[in-house]
Amino acid sequence: MSKLLAVGTVAFDAIETPFGKTDKILGGSGTFVGLAASQFGIETGVVSVVGGDFPESYLSMMNDKGINTDGVEVVKDGKTFFWSGRYHNDMNSRDTLVTELNVLADFNPVVPEAFKNASIVMLGNLHPLVQLSVLEQMNEKPKLVILDTMNFWMDSALGDLHTVLKRIDVITINDEEARQLSGEYSLVNAAKKIHEMGPKYVVIKKGEHGALLFHNGKMFFAPALPLAEVFDPTGAGDTFAGGFAGYLAKTEDVSFENLKNAIIYGSNLASFCVEKFGTQRMEELTADEVKHRLEAFKELTQFDIRLS
Amino acid sequence: MSKLLAVGTVAFDAIETPFGKTDKILGGSGTFVGLAASQFGIETGVVSVVGGDFPESYLSMMNDKGINTDGVEVVKDGKTFFWSGRYHNDMNSRDTLVTELNVLADFNPVVPEAFKNASIVMLGNLHPLVQLSVLEQMNEKPKLVILDTMNFWMDSALGDLHTVLKRIDVITINDEEARQLSGEYSLVNAAKKIHEMGPKYVVIKKGEHGALLFHNGKMFFAPALPLAEVFDPTGAGDTFAGGFAGYLAKTEDVSFENLKNAIIYGSNLASFCVEKFGTQRMEELTADEVKHRLEAFKELTQFDIRLS
Numbered sequence: 001m002s003k004l005l006a007v008g009t010v011a012f013d014a015i016e017t018p019f020g021k022t023d024k025i026l027g028g029s030g031t032f033v034g035l036a037a038s039q040f041g042i043e044t045g046v047v048s049v050v051g052g053d054f055p056e057s058y059l060s061m062m063n064d065k066g067i068n069t070d071g072v073e074v075v076k077d078g079k080t081f082f083w084s085g086r087y088h089n090d091m092n093s094r095d096t097l098v099t100e101l102n103v104l105a106d107f108n109p110v111v112p113e114a115f116k117n118a119s120i121v122m123l124g125n126l127h128p129l130v131q132l133s134v135l136e137q138m139n140e141k142p143k144l145v146i147l148d149t150m151n152f153w154m155d156s157a158l159g160d161l162h163t164v165l166k167r168i169d170v171i172t173i174n175d176e177e178a179r180q181l182s183g184e185y186s187l188v189n190a191a192k193k194i195h196e197m198g199p200k201y202v203v204i205k206k207g208e209h210g211a212l213l214f215h216n217g218k219m220f221f222a223p224a225l226p227l228a229e230v231f232d233p234t235g236a237g238d239t240f241a242g243g244f245a246g247y248l249a250k251t252e253d254v255s256f257e258n259l260k261n262a263i264i265y266g267s268n269l270a271s272f273c274v275e276k277f278g279t280q281r282m283e284e285l286t287a288d289e290v291k292h293r294l295e296a297f298k299e300l301t302q303f304d305i306r307l308s
Numbered sequence: 309m310s311k312l313l314a315v316g317t318v319a320f321d322a323i324e325t326p327f328g329k330t331d332k333i334l335g336g337s338g339t340f341v342g343l344a345a346s347q348f349g350i351e352t353g354v355v356s357v358v359g360g361d362f363p364e365s366y367l368s369m370m371n372d373k374g375i376n377t378d379g380v381e382v383v384k385d386g387k388t389f390f391w392s393g394r395y396h397n398d399m400n401s402r403d404t405l406v407t408e409l410n411v412l413a414d415f416n417p418v419v420p421e422a423f424k425n426a427s428i429v430m431l432g433n434l435h436p437l438v439q440l441s442v443l444e445q446m447n448e449k450p451k452l453v454i455l456d457t458m459n460f461w462m463d464s465a466l467g468d469l470h471t472v473l474k475r476i477d478v479i480t481i482n483d484e485e486a487r488q489l490s491g492e493y494s495l496v497n498a499a500k501k502i503h504e505m506g507p508k509y510v511v512i513k514k515g516e517h518g519a520l521l522f523h524n525g526k527m528f529f530a531p532a533l534p535l536a537e538v539f540d541p542t543g544a545g546d547t548f549a550g551g552f553a554g555y556l557a558k559t560e561d562v563s564f565e566n567l568k569n570a571i572i573y574g575s576n577l578a579s580f581c582v583e584k585f586g587t588q589r590m591e592e593l594t595a596d597e598v599k600h601r602l603e604a605f606k607e608l609t610q611f612d613i614r615l616s
Binding site for chain 1 (some may be wrong): 397398493494495496497514517518520526527528529531534535536537538565568569572573602607608609610611612613
């Protein structure tokens with residue numbers, strides 16, 4: 001069976017939106033990636049760290065979904081990473097209220113033996129040297145390595161980021177970060193510059209404005225599905241990445257044509273994530289719902305022009 | 309031959325962008341709509357008004373493109389509508405430096421006899437009562453009436469706008485204006501409310517983020533083509549509308565499926581408009597270039613998922 005290795009955070013979130021407010025609930029990039037990938041019936045191993053305060057029930061929920069959590073280290077006398085944020089009325093911008101790194105501050109990911117031969121590796125948004133240390137634990141070169149990063153590492157660890165960029169295949173990044181990393185305003189030019197840094201595929205996430213895939217001068221675009229209500233955007237980007245990575249692990253085809261499909265699956269799953277608070281929608285999501293929504297994506301984007 | 313009637317401005321623009329600055333050059337919504345529609349080999353009649361200062365060479369350029377300008381009134385002792393603006397570095401926002409309405413202040417559009425039976429009518433962004441007066445001059449109900457409007461009329465003539473909305477088929481509007489008109493933040497909900505005001509098709513223009521078509525709970529999305537350089541965005545929205553209307557006039561098929569194609573053609577032509585200052589790119593555009601770019605749109609959006 002195909003294997004996906006996902007390194008990221010498993011954490012607590014507390015979220016305020018115009019629709020309501022949560023206590024500490026399950027969150028984290030590794031969690032959302034794992035839940036999205038679990039739709040594909042592959043073996044997903046999550047590597048992360050939590051504190052002694054992390055409920056076992058969360059880990060067993062993930063296990064029930066087929067997610068392997070052997071790589072989630074539990075630091076008994078530590079506290080789990082905690083993020084709290086408040087979304088503005090437009091749901092597109094948010095203020096961070098609290099960031100407590102806790103056990104994440106000393107995170108040294110250890111890849112379980114069973115996942116050292118994973119074909120697809122998803123390196124969540126962590127220090128570039130932490131991302132690099134994961135690659136160095138692999139038994140063989142994975143079929144495809146996907147890296148997520150953010151402006152924080154461009155500001156604080158740009159040299160290390162460039163080192164790891166040379167070792168990966170796909171970078172996922174938002175539009176502003178692509179501009180910062182490349183120094184180019186146009187996303188077409190930004191992608192070209194980022195190609196030169198290493199990644200042969202550049203995925204630019206534009207939130208409600210969809211996602212762009214660039215590869216050697218070729219482009220593909222997947223819109224976000226317009227929704228009547230966006231309830232909570234937390235985790236949508238990670239769910240997108242998890243759908244993308246999970247689909248590639250399932251199909252084991254890393255051609256440009258198949259990466260297009262992976263982008264569509266990422267958008268598909270992300271459109272569910274935002275419908276409820278936290279991981280709730282992803283926990284209850286069924287294969288039929290995903291299939292049905294794939295039809296909605298086709299209707300949204302496919303056309304048939306026959307003009308003589 | 310199919311006929312398109314386009315009512316709008318024929319005007320002077322002076323434009324500043326990070327790439328340079330123009331003197332008074334040819335502009336106006338009617339001009340851009342006409343030039344876009346001229347790609348379809350249909351009869352396009354532009355109805356507008358200019359002053360005695362308007363160069364005949366501009367009108368003859370339009371005539372050479374097959375655009376009928378019999379409906380462009382020339383007020384000999386008046387001055388042509390003039391707009392001047394400066395784009396910011398991101399090319400997505402601009403400051404208006406000058407707006408001189410001049411002869412446009414007393415514009416009473418007169419539809420030439422030959423266009424009173426046009427199958428497609430494009431009502432450019434003008435006072436709603438001026439738009440209404442055009443519809444009342446038609447000999448028969450057109451196959452499709454498209455209306456463009458803006459927040460200015462929502463603020464100053466909302467009642468009149470609602471009157472004309474009951475008489476039209478398609479509204480083209482930007483995302484912020486759709487939110488203002490409907491009082492709904494979600495574009496899905498905004499489109500639903502706007503449907504109830506009259507238009508059975510709602511086209512929401514999102515500039516560089518593409519365009520959405522809504523019809524009875526169905527949706528279609530066309531991205532803007534990502535470009536290495538956007539030189540001057542002036543007229544892109546009108547070019548989009550002209551491509552949309554021109555394609556519909558050419559095909560005389562106003563089904564939802566064919567409106568999808570029209571949206572793609574609108575995006576196609578708009579992607580050229582921004583490549584040079586003012587109307588320059590649209591004046592020199594060839595059918596082969598349009599055909600070639602249609603392929604780029606297909607590559608950008610079409611996918612083929614076969615997952616068992």
